[in-house]
Amino acid sequence: MLKIKNLKAAINGKEIIKGISLTVNSGETHSIMGPNGSGKSTLSKVLAGDPSCEILGGSVTFNGVNLFDLEPEERALAGLFLAYQYPVEIPGLSNREFLRMAYNAKLSNEGAEEVDPIDFDEILNEKMQTLGMGEKFRERSVNAGFSGGEKKKNEILQMAILQPALSILDEIDSGLDIDALRVVADGVNKLKNDKNALIVITHYQRLLDYIKPDFVHVLSEGKIVASGTSELAKRLEARGYNDIAVLV
Amino acid sequence: MLSNTIDHKESSEQETVAKTVDLYKAALKKSNPAPNLFVLNEAAISRFTELGFPARKHEMFTFIDTRKLEEAEFRLANDYDTNADIPGDDVEKHIVLADGVLSPLQPYVAGNDKNVLVTPLPKALANHTLRDMLLASVNNETDAFAALGTAFIKDGVVVEILPDTKATMPIKITLHTNKGPVITAPLVVVKAGARSRLQVVVEETGGGESSFMNANIHFILEDGATLEYLLSQGGGCDSWSFIKHHVTQKKESRFSAVCAFTGSGITRNSIDARLIGDDAKFSLRSTSLLLDKDQAHFHVRVNHEAKNCESYQLFKNVVTDSGRVSVDTTVAVGNGASLSKSDQLVNNLLLTENGRADVKPNLTILNDDVKCAHGATTGKLDEEQVAYMKSRGIDEASSKRALVTGFLNVALSVPDFKCPLEPIKQKLLARMEKANA
Known part of the structure; x- marks a missing residue:
C-alpha cells in the first residue's frame, strides 16, 4: 500500500528526514516511536502534503501512485488520513x-x-x-x-466517516488521560480491518497496549535505526530513548 | 413632492448646512407636519445647524468620506405609492416604512397581539412623555446625521409592549427606500414595558442608486425588560444607509442585538447605548460580508452609568474586492458604575489587497472596580485551517468558502436568541456565491 524509499525532507531549510525507507501493507499496523525531534511528526506531515515540508530526495508511492504528484486533498481522496497531534x-x-x-x-x-x-x-x-x-x-x-480528549476523539470520528485506506495517527495519545486513551484506542481498533492499514506515531509504549502493532520502528535523527515487534517498544519503555544505541 | 436638490460640489461645510436648512424649510412648506412633529423637526434642524455638516476630520466620521454625500444630488422622496411592491417574505405581516412614510397597518400587524401596541408616530407624539424624550434626545445629539434624520422625519412608528407580557412572535419592520437619488428619514420607537419580552426584526430593502436612508431607531427598556433585536442593513448598489440607534436600559433589562450587513452600498450603523439602571446587560453581535466597493462603518458607544452592568460586543467582518469596514467602538464606564464588566472584540478578515479595515476600540474608565477587555485582529484566512480541511479531501475553494461562512456565523451563534437568524444566514450565503462568481 505505502512504499517509502530513502525519503529525505526538510522544514525551513533544515533537513529533518534523512533517509527513511518503510513499506506498509494492507492489514498491517506499524508503530513509529522515537524521542522529541527525531522526525516522527515531520514524516506524517510529508505524507499528508503539508506545504511547509520540502522534499529533498527519495520516493513515496501510495497504492502505486507517486504521492508527491498529488495535492493534499487528492491524497485524502486517495485514502490517506492524518489524525493530527494538534487538531x-x-x-x-x-x-x-x-x-x-x-x-x-x-x-x-x-x-x-x-x-x-x-x-x-x-x-x-x-x-x-x-x-x-x-x-x-x-x-x-x-x-x-474541545478538551484534548474530545479533539482526539473527533479525529477518530472523522476517520470513521471517511474510512481511509491508510491512517497515520500522530501522537493521538498526547494529552489524554488513561480513560480517554482507552476510548480513543477502542475507536481506532473498531475501524481496523485487513483492508486498511495504520501508522501509529507515539512516544510511549502505553498506547501500544491498546493498539497492537505488527511492527515497531524507532526513529532517531531522521532515520529508522531499529525495527522489530512490540517487544522493541517494551525494551524502549524499560531503557529509554537515551539508550537507542543499544538497539541499533 | 420637492424638486429641490443638494448640489454642493464646490461649497464649504457652512454653505452645505445653509442649503440643507433651505431644503428643510422647503420640505416643511410642502409637508405641513402636525404640531408635535414640527416641534421635533425644528429642534433637530437647530441641533444639526449647531453641529455642522460632518467633514472627514470630524472624529465621529473619521472613516467615512462624507464629501461624497456633500456632493450628491439628493431630492426629497415623494410620498410613497402604497400599492407598490415591497420585497420580502410575508411582507404583509410587517410594519412598513416606505420612504419614511408608514404604510397603512395591516390587520395582521395592528391587531395580532393585544399586548403589543403599534401606533403611527404623529398620533403617538400626543403623548408628551414620548415627545419630550425624543426632544431631549435631539437636544443632546452629538451625531449631526442623526439630528438631520430627525429634522426630515415626516412619519414613523411607535411599538410598545405592555408590562409583564411576552410578545407571541417577533415584530417585523421593513425600512424601504424607493429608487432614485432620494433622501428618506424613517423613525422607529420601541418601548418595552417592565418585565416584558419582545423581539424586533428590522430589515432594510430597496435603496436604489444614490439613495440615502437616514434612520433613527429608539429602544427604551424598562426595569426587567428583555428585548432581542435583529437588523439586516444595506440597500442597493451605491446607496447610503445610516441608522442611529438610541438604546436606554433601565434596571435589570437585557438588550441583545444581532446586526448583519446583507445589502450593498455604504452603511453606517451607530449605536448609542445608555445602561442607566443597575444590573442591565447589553450585547451586540455584528457580521458583515463586503463585496465590490461596499462599505460598512460602525460607531458604537456604550455608557455604563449604573452598578453591576455588563456589555458585550463582537464584530466579525469579511472584506473582499475593494470593500471597506471600520469599527469605532467605545465603552465608557462612569464614576458610579462599579462592578462593570465589558468585552469588545473585533475580528476582520481581509481577503484582497484592495480591501481595508480600520479598528478603533476605546475604553474610558472612571471607576476602579471594573473588569473591561478589548481586542482586535485583522488578517487573512488561517492557512492551518485551510490545510486541515484539504487534508480531509475538501478542495481549496470549498474550504475557504466554508471557513469564511464559519467566521461570519460566529456572530450569529447566539444562545436562546428568538429572532429568526436563518434568513440572515441565507442572505450571507447568497452573497458568498456572488463573491465566488
Whole structure:
C-alpha cells in the first residue's frame, strides 16, 4: 500500500528526514516511536502534503501512485488520513457540516451521488454511537473549545466517516488521560480491518497496549535505526530513548 | 413632492448646512407636519445647524468620506405609492416604512397581539412623555446625521409592549427606500414595558442608486425588560444607509442585538447605548460580508452609568474586492458604575489587497472596580485551517468558502436568541456565491 524509499525532507531549510525507507501493507499496523525531534511528526506531515515540508530526495508511492504528484486533498481522496497531534479549531463551522463536506468530497471523487444533510445525519449518528460520542459533537464548531480528549476523539470520528485506506495517527495519545486513551484506542481498533492499514506515531509504549502493532520502528535523527515487534517498544519503555544505541 | 436638490460640489461645510436648512424649510412648506412633529423637526434642524455638516476630520466620521454625500444630488422622496411592491417574505405581516412614510397597518400587524401596541408616530407624539424624550434626545445629539434624520422625519412608528407580557412572535419592520437619488428619514420607537419580552426584526430593502436612508431607531427598556433585536442593513448598489440607534436600559433589562450587513452600498450603523439602571446587560453581535466597493462603518458607544452592568460586543467582518469596514467602538464606564464588566472584540478578515479595515476600540474608565477587555485582529484566512480541511479531501475553494461562512456565523451563534437568524444566514450565503462568481 505505502512504499517509502530513502525519503529525505526538510522544514525551513533544515533537513529533518534523512533517509527513511518503510513499506506498509494492507492489514498491517506499524508503530513509529522515537524521542522529541527525531522526525516522527515531520514524516506524517510529508505524507499528508503539508506545504511547509520540502522534499529533498527519495520516493513515496501510495497504492502505486507517486504521492508527491498529488495535492493534499487528492491524497485524502486517495485514502490517506492524518489524525493530527494538534487538531485545528474552526470556530463557526459545525462538526456536522464539516464532516458532510468531507464525506461528500469522497463520494464525489468516487463518482457517487452526494448525500443530503438528513441522510448524512443517519450516517453520522451511527458512527458517533459506535465511538460513544454524545450528540453535542454534531452541532459544536470543529474542535473549538474541545478538551484534548474530545479533539482526539473527533479525529477518530472523522476517520470513521471517511474510512481511509491508510491512517497515520500522530501522537493521538498526547494529552489524554488513561480513560480517554482507552476510548480513543477502542475507536481506532473498531475501524481496523485487513483492508486498511495504520501508522501509529507515539512516544510511549502505553498506547501500544491498546493498539497492537505488527511492527515497531524507532526513529532517531531522521532515520529508522531499529525495527522489530512490540517487544522493541517494551525494551524502549524499560531503557529509554537515551539508550537507542543499544538497539541499533 | 420637492424638486429641490443638494448640489454642493464646490461649497464649504457652512454653505452645505445653509442649503440643507433651505431644503428643510422647503420640505416643511410642502409637508405641513402636525404640531408635535414640527416641534421635533425644528429642534433637530437647530441641533444639526449647531453641529455642522460632518467633514472627514470630524472624529465621529473619521472613516467615512462624507464629501461624497456633500456632493450628491439628493431630492426629497415623494410620498410613497402604497400599492407598490415591497420585497420580502410575508411582507404583509410587517410594519412598513416606505420612504419614511408608514404604510397603512395591516390587520395582521395592528391587531395580532393585544399586548403589543403599534401606533403611527404623529398620533403617538400626543403623548408628551414620548415627545419630550425624543426632544431631549435631539437636544443632546452629538451625531449631526442623526439630528438631520430627525429634522426630515415626516412619519414613523411607535411599538410598545405592555408590562409583564411576552410578545407571541417577533415584530417585523421593513425600512424601504424607493429608487432614485432620494433622501428618506424613517423613525422607529420601541418601548418595552417592565418585565416584558419582545423581539424586533428590522430589515432594510430597496435603496436604489444614490439613495440615502437616514434612520433613527429608539429602544427604551424598562426595569426587567428583555428585548432581542435583529437588523439586516444595506440597500442597493451605491446607496447610503445610516441608522442611529438610541438604546436606554433601565434596571435589570437585557438588550441583545444581532446586526448583519446583507445589502450593498455604504452603511453606517451607530449605536448609542445608555445602561442607566443597575444590573442591565447589553450585547451586540455584528457580521458583515463586503463585496465590490461596499462599505460598512460602525460607531458604537456604550455608557455604563449604573452598578453591576455588563456589555458585550463582537464584530466579525469579511472584506473582499475593494470593500471597506471600520469599527469605532467605545465603552465608557462612569464614576458610579462599579462592578462593570465589558468585552469588545473585533475580528476582520481581509481577503484582497484592495480591501481595508480600520479598528478603533476605546475604553474610558472612571471607576476602579471594573473588569473591561478589548481586542482586535485583522488578517487573512488561517492557512492551518485551510490545510486541515484539504487534508480531509475538501478542495481549496470549498474550504475557504466554508471557513469564511464559519467566521461570519460566529456572530450569529447566539444562545436562546428568538429572532429568526436563518434568513440572515441565507442572505450571507447568497452573497458568498456572488463573491465566488
